[in-house]
Amino acid sequence: MQNLIQENIEKLQAAGATYVDARWYPFERSDSLMMLNGNLKNASSSRESGIGVRVLYEGAWGFSASSDMGVMGAIFDKALDNAKAAAQRVSFPVRLAEKEAIQAAFESPCQINPFEVSQSEKVAFLKEMDKKMNQSGVLQRYGGLNFVQKKIFYIDSEGSHIEKLITEVFARIHVSGLDEQRVCHERKFYPQRLGESRGWETIDRAIFSENAERIVRELNEVLAAPECPKENRAVILLPGIMYLQTHETIGHALELDRILGYELAYAGGSFVTLNDFGMLQYGSPKLTARADATMVNSPGSFGYDDDGVAAQDNLLIDKGILVGAITGRQMVEEANATKPIFKGSGGANRATSFYRVPIERMTNINIDPGADGTLDNIISKTEKGIILDGVKSWSIGSNREQFHFAPEIGWLVDGGKVTGVVKNPTYMGDTVKFWNSLSMVGDRSTWQVQFVDSCGKGQPNQLMQLGHGVPVCRFDDVRIGE
Amino acid sequence: MTDQIIQTIRELREYAVDKGCDVTLSYHEEDSYLMRFANSAISLNSNEHLIRLEISVYSDRRRASYEMITDLRHLDEIKFGIDTAVEMVQHAQPLTYEPTIPTYAADFIDESGYDASLAGISNDEKLKYFNQAVAGLETEHLKLSGIFASGTNIVCNINTRSEHVQYFSTTDAQVSIVLAHATLKWEVIAEQSAQKKADLNTATLHRDLSWLIEHYQRDPSQQIPTGTYDIVFGAAAISSLLSVMNWIGFNGGSMKRDSSFIAEDKVGHKVFSEKFTLIDDPTRLETFPFKKDLMGLDRQPFPIFEKGVFKSFIWSQDDADEFGAQPTGHTVSHNSLVLGGSDHDVSTLEALAKMPRKRDVLYIPFLHYLNIVNLSKGVITASSRFGALLLKKDGSIVIPFNVRVTQSLLDIFGDKVDWISKAAVVYNTSSSYGSRNPTALVVPAFMQINDLAISQSNTSY
Numbered sequence: 001m002q003n004l005i006q007e008n009i010e011k012l013q014a015a016g017a018t019y020v021d022a023r024w025y026p027f028e029r030s031d032s033l034m035m036l037n038g039n040l041k042n043a044s045s046s047r048e049s050g051i052g053v054r055v056l057y058e059g060a061w062g063f064s065a066s067s068d069m070g071v072m073g074a075i076f077d078k079a080l081d082n083a084k085a086a087a088q089r090v091s092f093p094v095r096l097a098e099k100e101a102i103q104a105a106f107e108s109p110c111q112i113n114p115f116e117v118s119q120s121e122k123v124a125f126l127k128e129m130d131k132k133m134n135q136s137g138v139l140q141r142y143g144g145l146n147f148v149q150k151k152i153f154y155i156d157s158e159g160s161h162i163e164k165l166i167t168e169v170f171a172r173i174h175v176s177g178l179d180e181q182r183v184c185h186e187r188k189f190y191p192q193r194l195g196e197s198r199g200w201e202t203i204d205r206a207i208f209s210e211n212a213e214r215i216v217r218e219l220n221e222v223l224a225a226p227e228c229p230k231e232n233r234a235v236i237l238l239p240g241i242m243y244l245q246t247h248e249t250i251g252h253a254l255e256l257d258r259i260l261g262y263e264l265a266y267a268g269g270s271f272v273t274l275n276d277f278g279m280l281q282y283g284s285p286k287l288t289a290r291a292d293a294t295m296v297n298s299p300g301s302f303g304y305d306d307d308g309v310a311a312q313d314n315l316l317i318d319k320g321i322l323v324g325a326i327t328g329r330q331m332v333e334e335a336n337a338t339k340p341i342f343k344g345s346g347g348a349n350r351a352t353s354f355y356r357v358p359i360e361r362m363t364n365i366n367i368d369p370g371a372d373g374t375l376d377n378i379i380s381k382t383e384k385g386i387i388l389d390g391v392k393s394w395s396i397g398s399n400r401e402q403f404h405f406a407p408e409i410g411w412l413v414d415g416g417k418v419t420g421v422v423k424n425p426t427y428m429g430d431t432v433k434f435w436n437s438l439s440m441v442g443d444r445s446t447w448q449v450q451f452v453d454s455c456g457k458g459q460p461n462q463l464m465q466l467g468h469g470v471p472v473c474r475f476d477d478v479r480i481g482e
Numbered sequence: 483m484t485d486q487i488i489q490t491i492r493e494l495r496e497y498a499v500d501k502g503c504d505v506t507l508s509y510h511e512e513d514s515y516l517m518r519f520a521n522s523a524i525s526l527n528s529n530e531h532l533i534r535l536e537i538s539v540y541s542d543r544r545r546a547s548y549e550m551i552t553d554l555r556h557l558d559e560i561k562f563g564i565d566t567a568v569e570m571v572q573h574a575q576p577l578t579y580e581p582t583i584p585t586y587a588a589d590f591i592d593e594s595g596y597d598a599s600l601a602g603i604s605n606d607e608k609l610k611y612f613n614q615a616v617a618g619l620e621t622e623h624l625k626l627s628g629i630f631a632s633g634t635n636i637v638c639n640i641n642t643r644s645e646h647v648q649y650f651s652t653t654d655a656q657v658s659i660v661l662a663h664a665t666l667k668w669e670v671i672a673e674q675s676a677q678k679k680a681d682l683n684t685a686t687l688h689r690d691l692s693w694l695i696e697h698y699q700r701d702p703s704q705q706i707p708t709g710t711y712d713i714v715f716g717a718a719a720i721s722s723l724l725s726v727m728n729w730i731g732f733n734g735g736s737m738k739r740d741s742s743f744i745a746e747d748k749v750g751h752k753v754f755s756e757k758f759t760l761i762d763d764p765t766r767l768e769t770f771p772f773k774k775d776l777m778g779l780d781r782q783p784f785p786i787f788e789k790g791v792f793k794s795f796i797w798s799q800d801d802a803d804e805f806g807a808q809p810t811g812h813t814v815s816h817n818s819l820v821l822g823g824s825d826h827d828v829s830t831l832e833a834l835a836k837m838p839r840k841r842d843v844l845y846i847p848f849l850h851y852l853n854i855v856n857l858s859k860g861v862i863t864a865s866s867r868f869g870a871l872l873l874k875k876d877g878s879i880v881i882p883f884n885v886r887v888t889q890s891l892l893d894i895f896g897d898k899v900d901w902i903s904k905a906a907v908v909y910n911t912s913s914s915y916g917s918r919n920p921t922a923l924v925v926p927a928f929m930q931i932n933d934l935a936i937s938q939s940n941t942s943y
Contacts, residue, residue: 035575038578039575039577039578039579039804040544040545040574040575040577041577041800042547043545043546043547043570043571043573043574044546044547044548044549045547045548045549045566045567045570046548046549046550046551047548047549047550047551047563048550048551049551050532050551060523060524060527061525061526061527062527062528063526063527063528063529064528064529064530065528065529065530065531065532066530066531066532067531067532067533067551067552067553068531068553068555070553070555078529081605082527082528082529082605083527085517085524085527085605085606085609086517086523086524086525086526086527087524088524088609089519089522089523089524089609090523090524091521091522091523091625092521092523118573119570119573119574120573123573123574123575127575139739139740140739140740140741176740176741178740178858181858182740182745182858183856183858183859184740184741184857184858260521261520261521261625261627261662261664262520262521262525263520264520264625264627264660264662264669265518265519265520265627265628265629265658265660266629266658268850268867269662269667269669271667355530355532357526357528392855393853393854393855393863394853395851395852395853395863395864395865395886396851396865397850397851397865397884397886397940398669398850398851398865398867398884399667399943401940401942402865402886402938402940404855404863404886404888404937404938406855406856406863424856426855428886428937428938430940430941456915459516459518459629459631459914460514460516460528460530460631460914461913461914461915462915463915482888482937
């Protein structure tokens with residue numbers, strides 16, 4: 001099969017293509033189990049295979065994909081035809097940043113293949129969690145398990161041959177209930193990434209059991225709590241909401257395709273401009289953020305991206321100053337033509353499946369731990385604040401310039417002490433002003449790796465998996481309760 | 483092609499019958515094309531031809547499903563999928579209720595939504611269409627973005643209870659054209675939905691874009707103060723607000739799971755403005771409807787709100803089975819919502835801007851990143867995007883920087899509704915996550931709601 005792909009790549013080169021790559025998925029399989037109030041509502045599996053072909057012709061992209069490998073020549077021809085049509089309207093001819101020709105393999109670490117674990121064991125886990133969550137105050141109980149495994153062969157016209165096997169496990173539990181006014185509240189548990197692997201072994205029943213009890217207890221506290229006040233306070237974000245703050249207002253804002261205007265028809269742009277690199281005080285000096293695709297245990301690590309570039313650990317924000325972006329080969333070249341900023345591709349061009357084209361995607365967008373101690377240390381130094389955790393709702397401006405988040409739970413802090421739980425907490429702000437109000441960053445003890453298994457972007461739409469390593473952070477003078 | 487698909491799916495049914503379980507087979511074939519524009523170039527020109535088969539198996543209250551991307555020539559692979567689903571169901575846990583198995587009493591073949599001209603639209607035609615729609619509007623600073631997404635969708639269902647099939651084929655196109663200022667970062671949009679090629683019309687797109695660009699380049703811009711405004715929502719915004727009610731409004735399963743802002747005892751009571759009449763109307767071809775649901779139930783126009791009075795929840799078969807309700811023909815991948823117009827005679831942006839008004843009016847055409855803040859109270863939040871206008875009472879126009887609306891749907895569609903335009907628009911809400919599933923609503927072009935709060939206001943574009 002690989003020889004046949006290579007032959008077709010050479011055929012298109014002979015026909016005038018300046019670059020060709022193909023991603024052949026011999027298989028991508030997934031299993032999904034969902035238990036709702038003790039009912040196994042969903043027990044499903046899927047399997048897909050096929051090939052996606054990307055072609056550059058006279059500075060324009062064409063792409064074609066099919067699950068029918070019996071018509072491979074036609075798939076390549078169609079991709080070239082599509083590129084020729086696109087070449088009729090070119091404003092900046094596509095160029096690709098230089099890279100090494102790579103012959104390599106990557107396998108995500110996995111001790112126990114989740115596809116070799118019996119269905120009955122998986123269902124037993126969900127039943128056990130359902131039983132733990134079936135407590136007073138809880139009206140809806142949800143448990144979900146998702147497993148993905150994909151084999152990918154990447155071959156391009158520059159001599160790269162890369163083989164990847166990626167296995168992911170995603171697990172979660174939720175509870176919800178009604179307060180006296182019949183308003184629904186929820187608490188969720190998404191486990192942080194621990195250890196050095198990404199297989200079935202990451203599902204630790206003891207941790208899930210402990211957290212099932214915790215989210216039920218906290219749900220009941222929320223149900224009995226007063227409303228969140230409408231005022232300005234310091235907000236202390238726990239990793240369960242801090243990861244999304246990072247995702248939405250650093251990660252998406254620093255995708256170079258958004259910055260260059262390639263997502264304006266759908267996902268949106270970015271308030272960041274090319275002139276901001278090296279100049280913009282994105283956050284306070286306590287903020288250092290990076291795109292680290294080399295962490296072993298997170299879905300934002302993939303070995304090599306879908307441009308065939310090795311995964312990297314790149315600084316995005318250094319002590320508050322914007323220094324980097326989330327980049328692939330094409331966008332780096334286009335940006336550098338305006339202003340030489342990037343030394344090469346950041347290795348972050350990824351596609352969600354064989355039938356989608358790679359675009360700039362977050363890897364693991366992390367915030368470095370700080371020197372402000374533990375959560376208790378941060379609380380003790382907060383005169384008037386609120387601790388926030390969990391994600392109920394999030395909405396962000398189209399250029400990522402402002403946001404509104406609704407966490408699941410808030411704990412008021414007054415005089416350095418936690419004084420009680422409030423319900424319906426929200427907070428909002430303007431992105432740059434907010435990050436510049438970052439006043440305390442927790443130490444390594446507060447740092448957790450959280451996952452995102454369905455980050456949407458692009459047209460045709462794509463869902464991507466990634467991670468965020470984040471500490472507890474405090475931001476001052478933030479509007480809450482709106 | 484139709485006969486070949488039906489013949490193959492029947493052959494697979496025979497294989498499934500021999501397994502001794504109840505099996506449903508759902509065939510989905512898409513031929514999808516997307517021409518994407520950015521920075522005044524075609525940034526991507528792509529196509530996918532994919533065949534999916536979803537196999538669901540039922541046995542003693544247990545249910546399992548297996549989905550594959552495959553090819554009809556690979557029958558052995560598909561039969562392996564059936565074997566896998568049959569094996570899976572043995573390990574599934576019984577439901578606490580009896581799931582209903584679909585039974586089709588007769589063949590139902592609906593190709594009324596298919597248009598060969600749209601299915602075969604060429605790259606050159608799509609490019610010409612875009613070039614016409616933005617003719618003379620692009621400049622060094624004004625850059626074109628957008629999509630021309632089109633395709634063909636075939637769905638064919640069968641099950642082991644009968645040999646009859648349900649077959650649907652449709653064509654669709656979704657067009658978005660954005661013109662954005664490269665440095666100032668403002669952006670305007672014009673959109674179109676098509677079920678057939680004849681629906682495509684560049685003149686209206688060009689008219690709307692021209693009018694918006696003229697005002698965005700000429701009129702003053704400003705950060706408007708937060709507070710209450712009389713707001714006119716455009717078709718895209720209205721569609722977003724209605725779509726969210728599919729999940730947290732009139733869905734019976736959501737209501738029973740306490741995930742709805744409409745309580746069970748609201749049936750027959752006034753919930754919204756008397757100007758608000760919403761039906762699910764599968765006779766409207768432009769909404770890419772299913773005239774029968776997956777269970778084989780006929781789908782007829784179904785009133786949801788009539789003059790503000792809540793008429794009925796919709797029930798999928800599975801939710802009806804679980805909660806002891808009557809299914810309403812809503813075991814479908816999308817509804818065909820039609821929001822009735824009123825007698826306010828305004829159909830274009832230009833006409834809206836010329837309307838006499840006693841107070842300033844904020845026009846919000848599009849809501850970006852709408853999310854649910856409090857589902858029990860129907861509170862949503864979203865930002866304005868793509869061509870907002872502040873229509874001053876003196877007749878002048880100011881360009882507002884984007885604003886955030888955080889409001890309850892009960893307020894938005896409640897007694898604060900001032901008027902709803904008579905003119906209707908087909909608004910395409912399709913996404914391309916997962917399999918192709920074209921969706922559209924028929925909504926008024928404009929709708930004014932008074933005294934809605936703006937909670938955030940940007941300091942620049």
